[in-house]
Amino acid sequence: MEENKDDITGRIKDAAALLEAVAADRGLLAGVPQEESTRLLRAAGEIARPDARARRQMIKAVQRRRREERLAKAEAALSSTGIRKLRRQTVFTTPNYTAPAGFPP
Secondary structure: OHHHHHHHHHHHHHHHHHHHHHHHOHHHHHHOOHHHHHHHHHHHHHHHOOOHHHHHHHHHHHHHHHHHHHHHHHHHHHHOOHHHHHHHOOOOOOOOOOOOOOOOO
16 A cells, blocks of 8 residues: 555656646647647646536545544554553453362352
């Protein structure tokens, strides 16, 4: 998972550098086939101005990630409390021995 996150981060940095270069000099797109330059500009536009559905999906994903982080932090704090530590310990059970011979009940 961490490897994938690093890969995505690197790819985003490369894409950002490319978009910044194209924004600085639109002539760079002259050497690229029309369909590829259109594809690049359309994708950049969808990121810059997402439709309502994509915006809602992004908001929900961010909220879900924050909620998971908050719950993980709370669970980490609670797991170190006394009662939870005691619950994780094995309970000592006394051995079942029969009473010695001649032992009054």
